[in-house]
Amino acid sequence: FSIPAVFNSDNESPGLREIELGELNFLHTTDTHGWYGSHPGQPSYDADWGDFISFIDHFRRNRINEDSKPKRDLILIDTGDKHDGNGLADATYPNGLESTNIFNSVNYDLLTLGNHELYTAERAVFEYYSTATSDKFADKYVSSNVEFITEDGKNVPFGNKYIHFTTKHTKHRILALSFIFNFKKTNDRAIVTPVREEVHKPWFQEMLKEFPPSKLDLILVFGHLPATDPNEREINALHEYLRLLYPATVIQYFGGHSHIRDFVQLDERSTCLQSGRFAETVGFLSINGIKSISHTPKFFRRYIDFNKKSFKFHALTKTLYTKIGKQVSNKIQQLKNILDLDYQFGTVPRTFYMAARPLDDADNIYNLFKSDILKRLNSTIPKANNQRIVMMNTGAIRYDMYKGPFTKNTEFIVLPFENNWNVIELPIKIATKIERYLNDLPYVVNSLAPPEAIQNRITVLDRPNKCPIIHVPWLNEGHSTRDDFGCDGDDTPHNTETLHHIPNVIQTSSIVSKDKDTVIDFVFFSFLTDDILEAANSIGKDEIPLFHNYTISHVHDYGGQSAKMLLREYIIDVSK
Numbered sequence: 139f140s141i142p143a144v145f146n147s148d149n150e151s152p153g154l155r156e157i158e159l160g161e162l163n164f165l166h167t168t169d170t171h172g173w174y175g176s177h178p179g180q181p182s183y184d185a186d187w188g189d190f191i192s193f194i195d196h197f198r199r200n201r202i203n204e205d206s207k208p209k210r211d212l213i214l215i216d217t218g219d220k221h222d223g224n225g226l227a228d229a230t231y232p233n234g235l236e237s238t239n240i241f242n243s244v245n246y247d248l249l250t251l252g253n254h255e256l257y258t259a260e261r262a263v264f265e266y267y268s269t270a271t272s273d274k275f276a277d278k279y280v281s282s283n284v285e286f287i288t289e290d291g292k293n294v295p296f297g298n299k300y301i302h303f304t305t306k307h308t309k310h311r312i313l314a315l316s317f318i319f320n321f322k323k324t325n326d327r328a329i330v331t332p333v334r335e336e337v338h339k340p341w342f343q344e345m346l347k348e349f350p351p352s353k354l355d356l357i358l359v360f361g362h363l364p365a366t367d368p369n370e371r372e373i374n375a376l377h378e379y380l381r382l383l384y385p386a387t388v389i390q391y392f393g394g395h396s397h398i399r400d401f402v403q404l405d406e407r408s409t410c411l412q413s414g415r416f417a418e419t420v421g422f423l424s425i426n427g428i429k430s431i432s433h434t435p436k437f438f439r440r441y442i443d444f445n446k447k448s449f450k451f452h453a454l455t456k457t458l459y460t461k462i463g464k465q466v467s468n469k470i471q472q473l474k475n476i477l478d479l480d481y482q483f484g485t486v487p488r489t490f491y492m493a494a495r496p497l498d499d500a501d502n503i504y505n506l507f508k509s510d511i512l513k514r515l516n517s518t519i520p521k522a523n524n525q526r527i528v529m530m531n532t533g534a535i536r537y538d539m540y541k542g543p544f545t546k547n548t549e550f551i552v553l554p555f556e557n558n559w560n561v562i563e564l565p566i567k568i569a570t571k572i573e574r575y576l577n578d579l580p581y582v583v584n585s586l587a588p589p590e591a592i593q594n595r596i597t598v599l600d601r602p603n604k605c606p607i608i609h610v611p612w613l614n615e616g617h618s619t620r621d622d623f624g625c626d627g628d629d630t631p632h633n634t635e636t637l638h639h640i641p642n643v644i645q646t647s648s649i650v651s652k653d654k655d656t657v658i659d660f661v662f663f664s665f666l667t668d669d670i671l672e673a674a675n676s677i678g679k680d681e682i683p684l685f686h687n688y689t690i691s692h693v694h695d696y697g698g699q700s701a702k703m704l705l706r707e708y709i710i711d712v713s714k
């Protein structure tokens with residue numbers, strides 16, 4: 139494979155791929171999960187949220203300015219998931235107390251919520267009042283299929299059901315809608331209605347009447363659902379429905395939730411962009427020829443690495459900082475200090491990877507959990523025959539653990555969730571079959587593995603055509619995205635990161651009995667409770683005549699150290 143011209147090394151770093159502006163231009167973020175303080179130690183993502191604000195400012199001035207000919211507009215979008223993943227959000231109580239202010243300093247034109255804004259009632263209430271109905275975003279926040287339940291028990295839309303607006307310079311008439319995927323683990327202050335049902339509700343039908351095709355130039359659907367999802371196909375179902383009603387209108391989607399870079403062409407007049415995760419990516423999209431009926435519109439997509447070099451390059455500026463951007467960067471640094479996120483517990487001896495190393499490799503993080511960390515779990519409850527299995531979902535681990543300082547923030551980054559340990563007593567003949575049962579599940583049904591791992595499996599299946607594997611000595615390892623427009627979407631060429639299979643769950647076992655009827659403790663992350671019951675009952679039916687189902691009454695709190703604490707104990711031990 140020969141090195142393309144764009145991969146030159148005569149620069150201070152490799153050449154970047156340009157963006158192509160259009161009459162409508164979009165910058166998109168999603169699944170930021172509190173990553174507003176940049177990725178220290180990862181030069182590809184060295185920009186913080188203040189730098190992003192400066193970038194937008196320069197970009198608007200230098201590339202979308204008032205006098206540009208042809209005229210242009212810029213629309214800034216975010217598609218949710220702002221908690222769980224970084225101490226800036228997760229080290230405060232309530233979660234997101236300070237980071238929400240930081241996130242909200244971006245002047246988004248359209249924003250919405252993800253499932254992480256709905257895991258608890260407290261989060262739903264906070265999101266609703268701090269953002270959805272705030273002075274700044276009340277006319278910009280859209281959530282077409284989520285209802286908020288007020289203190290006095292009334293169901294109200296979680297923001298706007300839809301927004302209609304006309305762009306300032308190019309005068310495009312836009313109808314904006316936003317849907318979240320069919321999220322079932324919601325709380326008692328919010329209701330999610332599946333997309334397929336929501337579109338048949340009276341409000342939707344009235345909206346269709348108010349905005350027939352003749353009154354719209356573009357339908358914009360931005361939401362917390364994956365661009366590619368061959369199992370649930372929620373975007374596809376929505377698109378089929380909208381296309382029947384608007385046969386020639388351009389319909390542009392922005393997705394999220396599965397944490398990957400992705401771009402899908404739904405038909406000649408419709409595409410969907412998804413812009414990664416964790417403030418590693420700013421998605422750029424432009425469209426030209428929107429109002430033309432005789433020609434198909436031209437779509438252009440680019441995945442911009444979240445770093446200062448890329449920001450300066452695309453915004454055509456030599457210095458990035460603006461006053462407001464700098465203020466936000468300072469605020470982030472202050473918050474980091476107040477929360478003591480750089481407090482160091484020990485040192486990570488070498489980098490442990492989630493998917494970039496095979497599961498049985500000594501540098502694989504799941505291997506570390508199986509072979510060491512899970513075994514450290516202690517509990518005071520009486521043990522069934524002194525034998526147990528300890529299981530966790532791989533999705534609970536959210537990031538590679540890098541060689542170097544292990545800080546308070548590293549804990550939130552690697553293991554953000556507050557899951558505790560549950561236990562159920564099971565005979566060996568059931569307990570030993572659960573791992574296989576859960577790992578054989580069709581991947582998207584229960585979403586136990588990390589979202590990006592699930593999605594990588596899907597995109598590999600969905601797009602059998604290959605992109606060249608890049609191994610160029612002076613490039614950083616990172617995204618080499620393959621999407622419906624090909625292999626050149628990333629603004630920065632990276633060495634291809636080989637991704638290995640990650641199972642849905644991992645476990646350690648101390649079982650020694652040969653007698654398969656011996657009862658042992660089956661210990662698992664609380665997030666897995668429904669899946670464990672389903673697996674035990676399904677296996678039990680096959681294994682035991684006149685089997686009685688296990689129910690939640692058989693599940694107990696196991697106690698013991700949290701996963702965060704187990705990891706910290708390991709680090710302290712290896713740092714001695």
Ligand SMILES: Nc1ccn([C@@H]2O[C@H](COP(=O)(O)O)[C@@H](O)[C@H]2O)c(=O)n1
Binds near residue numbers: 395532556
């Ligand atoms: N208590 C929890 C909550 C979630 N997870 C994992 O996160 C995944 C969802 O994350 P998104 O950012 O894609 O919404 C979920 O599928 C689990 O893997 C968890 O482990 N514990």
Ligand SMILES: [Zn+2]
Binds near residue numbers: 396
């Ligand atoms: Zn997410």
Ligand SMILES: [Zn+2]
Binds near residue numbers: 219252254394
């Ligand atoms: Zn999500």
